[in-house]
Amino acid sequence: MKANPKDVNTGVYYIDGDVSSGYGALAAGCKFVGGYPITPSTEAFEAVCRRGPLVGAMFIQMEDELGSIASVVGASWAGVKSMTITSGPGFSLMMETIGFGAMLETPFVLLNIQRGGPSTGVPTKTGQADMMQSRWGSHGDYELIAISPDSPQEMFDYTIKAFNLAERYRCPVMIMSDECVGHMTEKVVIPPADEIEVEPRRFYDGPINEYLPFKPDEDLVPPMVKAGDGYKLYITGLIHDERGYSIKNEEYKFIYTKRLVDKIRLNKDKIIELKEEETDDAEVVVVSYGISSRVAVRGIEKAREKGIKVGSLRLVTVWPFPDEKIAELAKTIKAFVVPEINYGQIAFEVERCSHGEANVILVPHGGAGVHNPDDICDAIEYAAKEKKRIEGVIEYKTKLEKLVFEEGYKLHE
Amino acid sequence: MNPIITVFSKGIEKSGIKPSKVSVPSDIPFGSEVVNHLGVDFFHTIRGRAIPFGTGLKLGNPALKVVPFVGDLMTLGGNHFVHAGRRNMELLVICVNNFVYRKIGGQPAPSTPVTFSPYSTFEEPFNIPHLGNSCGAVYTARWTALHTDELANSIAEALNKQGLSVIEVLSPGPNYYTKIEDIESNLINFYYENSVIKNGEDPKNARITPEEKIVVGKFTDKERPTFIDSYNAQLSKVLGDKFTPYGGKNG
Numbered sequence: 001m002k003a004n005p006k007d008v009n010t011g012v013y014y015i016d017g018d019v020s021s022g023y024g025a026l027a028a029g030c031k032f033v034g035g036y037p038i039t040p041s042t043e044a045f046e047a048v049c050r051r052g053p054l055v056g057a058m059f060i061q062m063e064d065e066l067g068s069i070a071s072v073v074g075a076s077w078a079g080v081k082s083m084t085i086t087s088g089p090g091f092s093l094m095m096e097t098i099g100f101g102a103m104l105e106t107p108f109v110l111l112n113i114q115r116g117g118p119s120t121g122v123p124t125k126t127g128q129a130d131m132m133q134s135r136w137g138s139h140g141d142y143e144l145i146a147i148s149p150d151s152p153q154e155m156f157d158y159t160i161k162a163f164n165l166a167e168r169y170r171c172p173v174m175i176m177s178d179e180c181v182g183h184m185t186e187k188v189v190i191p192p193a194d195e196i197e198v199e200p201r202r203f204y205d206g207p208i209n210e211y212l213p214f215k216p217d218e219d220l221v222p223p224m225v226k227a228g229d230g231y232k233l234y235i236t237g238l239i240h241d242e243r244g245y246s247i248k249n250e251e252y253k254f255i256y257t258k259r260l261v262d263k264i265r266l267n268k269d270k271i272i273e274l275k276e277e278e279t280d281d282a283e284v285v286v287v288s289y290g291i292s293s294r295v296a297v298r299g300i301e302k303a304r305e306k307g308i309k310v311g312s313l314r315l316v317t318v319w320p321f322p323d324e325k326i327a328e329l330a331k332t333i334k335a336f337v338v339p340e341i342n343y344g345q346i347a348f349e350v351e352r353c354s355h356g357e358a359n360v361i362l363v364p365h366g367g368a369g370v371h372n373p374d375d376i377c378d379a380i381e382y383a384a385k386e387k388k389r390i391e392g393v394i395e396y397k398t399k400l401e402k403l404v405f406e407e408g409y410k411l412h413e
Numbered sequence: 414m415n416p417i418i419t420v421f422s423k424g425i426e427k428s429g430i431k432p433s434k435v436s437v438p439s440d441i442p443f444g445s446e447v448v449n450h451l452g453v454d455f456f457h458t459i460r461g462r463a464i465p466f467g468t469g470l471k472l473g474n475p476a477l478k479v480v481p482f483v484g485d486l487m488t489l490g491g492n493h494f495v496h497a498g499r500r501n502m503e504l505l506v507i508c509v510n511n512f513v514y515r516k517i518g519g520q521p522a523p524s525t526p527v528t529f530s531p532y533s534t535f536e537e538p539f540n541i542p543h544l545g546n547s548c549g550a551v552y553t554a555r556w557t558a559l560h561t562d563e564l565a566n567s568i569a570e571a572l573n574k575q576g577l578s579v580i581e582v583l584s585p586g587p588n589y590y591t592k593i594e595d596i597e598s599n600l601i602n603f604y605y606e607n608s609v610i611k612n613g614e615d616p617k618n619a620r621i622t623p624e625e626k627i628v629v630g631k632f633t634d635k636e637r638p639t640f641i642d643s644y645n646a647q648l649s650k651v652l653g654d655k656f657t658p659y660g661g662k663n664g
Contacts, residue, residue: 031473032469032472032473034465034468034469053648053652053656053659054652054655054656056657056659058472058473058644058659060468060472060640062465062468062496063492063493063495063496064492066461066462066465066493067462067464067465067468067492067493067496068465070458070459070462070465070466070468070469071465071466071468071469071472072469073458073466073469074438074456074465074466074467074468074469074470074471074473075469075470075472075473076469076473077456077469077470077473078436078469078470078471078472078473078474078477079473079474080473080474082469082473096459096460097459097462100458100459100462226474227436227454227456227470227474227477228433228434228436228454228474228476228477229433230433230452231454232433232449232452232453232454233454233455233456234448234449234455234457235454235455235456235457236456236457237457237458237459238457246457
């Protein structure tokens, strides 16, 4: 289905990633946004509040993030595409309801503009340390989808994709962006509506009395209905059967949990999007996502100037993780270099999937800034030279770390 | 619990609203499959979030009548309740107050005037209709589970109110260590016999204490613009013709 022309503000803009994501949401047909202002995601919420009412989208500034995410799950069951926007502390508050959304197989999109943490951290500066939280944050077994855009243009494009995936697989989708991309101002081209592909909600169209809210189609995703249409819905966060009624036995727990994870795992090939460059004859591959992939471009260039064969694998989709792709590359290369603004999250996933066939070098960053491309280049150089197989993740010491910890840098002067 | 659902069903019938247009989000303490047979849509949400979930349902489809059945109202849901009142969100909040955490062993709740816990309770309980009234609810009432006709009338009235309505229903909640049948029938009669109907009473005078008779009745019935009314009025004022007022089915 094509986007509704009313929802799309076609044109060429010079805007930041936050605003671009807000426009993307409306172009995807989002009609409800429940949010709570938090730096550095506020501009996205403001963009929706400004433009939303002109295209029939409702916004509400809730009393807290607990309320905003709950309202989003509610609005989705009322039949509209819905979204919430937040950052670190708000993201933590939302966790219980994210699991609830996954359990109810509710399509919605969550935009997380990551900032430096933990706790209040550095509200105005960047971080990439919520990646594991987006995967494992709520209690219990579930799978969801996370996307990590790296430019304002991608914030527009991938917000639409996030809505499409949410509707397609009836699950929460996280856009795991960060402060740098959110506040980066660049040219954004918003295409005409007839060039934007939009996934409509998968509504049930059979006889009303035969509807079972959790009876899956062949691809393991059940079609949905909305409140108020006479389906006498019974929807619960307890483990439930196809009718939605809670069933507390072990067998049903298996059946239900398995489908909840399998509907994402078995459809992985259709969900995952990667951007791969010059990996064919590479001896080192840089695995990156979000803002770190923008910085890595320069690091890779520098390494190539030194004659090192280095490829790049950019994770546009971070969850589900591309296990097979990493395993396949591990067989042909010497090492992976993983720059990320944390002390090791995705690097450990890369190590898990490389099955000991390639070294994994983490280029860490404490947050509140981005990597120095020289560090990425140096790590690539080290990776290409290292002949030994080293177990586990090798933590590369960056220039800033050496300066702070070894060269007597005085923090307060 | 089930008698209240029967009364709820009567209330919907009296209100003239189609059950299929009624959505009932609840929080954890209230998870009865019986509701399903009334023909409404039922959502058993998580602790304390029935009101914001209901807010999303209402704003997603303003044609729905949303009736949060709540038990964690004054704890996890306290802030949501306060803000629903401030905004005058169009919800009918039915708080089934059994004075206790019944399902998990009988711990005191923030609405507990006396308790079965080892050393009793010493905290001041919330006066729910008073709090609702203070926050801006347009309709507040309290009944016991045996005031079936009065309760059904209140539900019918509140379903047709524009804005936040709050009905507190006192219902027995024994803990695990008592014979449930005994205490349920005794308590329900005890509440009924020890209550006094004072319609129009200022809810601040309707505190529940072990010493005095329980004041029940319809306390508040007033008019205020709802959230959607205010939203439409303000945006129409600012945006003029560019804005289509929100409401009806999906705007």
